[in-house]
Amino acid sequence: MRNKARWILLVLLAVLALALVACDGDGYDRQEDPAPTQAAAAPGTFTTVDVRQAHDALSNGNDAIIVDVRTAQEWAQTGVPVGATLIPLDEIAQRAGELPQDRPIYLICNSGNRSRVAADALVERGFTSVYNVDGGIQAWLRAELPTEPYTP
Numbered sequence: 059m060r061n062k063a064r065w066i067l068l069v070l071l072a073v074l075a076l077a078l079v080a081c082d083g084d085g086y087d088r089q090e091d092p093a094p095t096q097a098a099a100a101p102g103t104f105t106t107v108d109v110r111q112a113h114d115a116l117s118n119g120n121d122a123i124i125v126d127v128r129t130a131q132e133w134a135q136t137g138v139p140v141g142a143t144l145i146p147l148d149e150i151a152q153r154a155g156e157l158p159q160d161r162p163i164y165l166i167c168n169s170g171n172r173s174r175v176a177a178d179a180l181v182e183r184g185f186t187s188v189y190n191v192d193g194g195i196q197a198w199l200r201a202e203l204p205t206e207p208y209t210p
Contacts, residue, residue, distance in 0.1 A: 104177035104188035109198045112164045112191045116141070122162040125150075127176045128195065130210050132168060136195050137205035139166060144208070147172045154183045166191040166198065 107115075115122045116139075126138050127147040138144060145153050147167070157163060163185060165173035170192045177190045191198070199205070 102181060104174075104181055104190055106170075106174075106190045106192050107164070108192050109201050109203060112166070112189065113139075113198075113201075113203045115162060115189075116164065120162065122164060123157070124164040124166060124191075125157065125176070126195070127165055127167050127172050130208070132195075133208035134210060136199065137207050139195070139198060140204045140206050142166070147176055150176045150179050151183075154180060154185075157185070159185050162187040162189065164189045164191055167194045169194040169196055 112124065116124055124139050124142045126133065126142040126144050127150060129146055130144075133144060143157070145156070157180070163180060165176045165180075165188070167173040167176070170190060171194075173194060174190045177188045180188050193200075195205075
């Protein structure tokens, strides 16, 4: 009986560990980046920043824009950062031409994973001032930063 209880405990711990690693809320595998930084990214890369850094950059008049790459359903559930350009991740490659290459672009999703994919896509298309917002809209909301409603 004692061995059976240990076995059950080990299985439960393994399932819990897998759930914590695999489920981050947006369906994409999470790959860890170095700690967020405000330093400029090397050519051909992007920089990961926290939500406060993104909000400050968007608020201080430096022509930065924020692109929300979540789905319309997600936009409707949580709202979007004020003034965000809305381009779902599956459209980012085709619609990259709608974005200015001479302005800083901050990308946000639910948790920071899809925006990382979008950042890679923009860098591959020649964008040089690209930022991934770490923690996504979930961190944005926890920080009580401004959002506006989205209605389809």
